[in-house]
Amino acid sequence: MTARERRLREQANRHQLILATAREMAEEEGWDNVTTRRLADRIEYSQPVLYQHFKNKDAIVHAVATEGFGELTAVLRAACPETGNPRDALHAVARAYAGFAARWPALYQAMLVIDTGEERSDEREPQPLLGVLAQIQQVVEPVAEDRDPRVLAEVVWSAWHGLVTLAGGGRLTVDGTDERLLMLTDALTEPAAQPA
Template sequence: MGIIERKLRNRENIRNTILTAALEIVKKEGWHSLSMRKIAQIIEYTVPVIYEYFASKDALLNELTKTGFKRLAAVLQKARILEDQPGQKLKKMWTAYWDFAFAQSEFYQLMFGIDTHCCQEKVILDDDENPSKMFLSVLAEIQGVDASDQQVSSQYFAMWSAVHGLIAINMVNPQNSEAFNMKVLENLIAGFTNYK
């Protein structure tokens, strides 16, 4: 390996170390406790070194948000290919979405600003990494229309609002049992798609 490749690999390793340290802080103390100073302490570098990799805290949050959306897309893609029937696909995808929200709660909170401020920059995703595009394609398949159809968009937004709202309620003030939440989730899907 040449010097240039080694430097690039070393730079990427430090960048990943910064992101990993940020997540460690968040898992222990929450998003409100994240600071460049704390990251620097964990990775044993100075704060200016971190700014060589991320121009601001928002830039770092933006990168973590992208990572969260990519992870969510991978989970949804896996759920989508498990079923052939569109209604079943949709059910599996929303269940996977729910599971992701709680298994990867730090990412979900950042991605959607639950109990924290989400990043200020708009996150640009490829279509195959964009959860909304994935849901739109399945809803369009169910309705037999194009994914750009306004009815499909409004149905997706209504479904997402309901599911996201239920997730947010359970993250901020969990009171319902898992069985109850799953029943509500199934009723939401059935109500929006006439699928049982």
């Protein structure tokens, strides 16, 4: 291994350590308590070393969120059974989504609640969101009938997000989350009643 390769590997390891430690601190204490000074102390690097990797805390939160979208996409993909009843697949993905948000509340906040101020080049969805949306659309499509599967997936995702945010914020009891989640999912994806 050359000196340059070693240096690049060390930089990548430091970068990943910063992200992992920030995420760990946020899960323990909340994002408000994650500062670059405390983060630098925790990983035993100086703040200038942090700034070599990230311009500020928002950039760290944004990077954590980007990783989180990849993780959530993988979780939803794994939850979707290969074959079987489309409604069961939809329910499995809904449960996986809610389970991810409940298990990693600070990560979920970084992904979908906190505004990190990252600039977007246009009005389309940021790339990291697209993998999650694609997984939801995959299980919504078989029950969409004559509705646009993409729009229906966006509506379903919005509803799931609202429910898990309310439960995570203590506005709804956690005990009823699964029942609410399935009821909501069914209400949004049931075929429209035909006029008599």
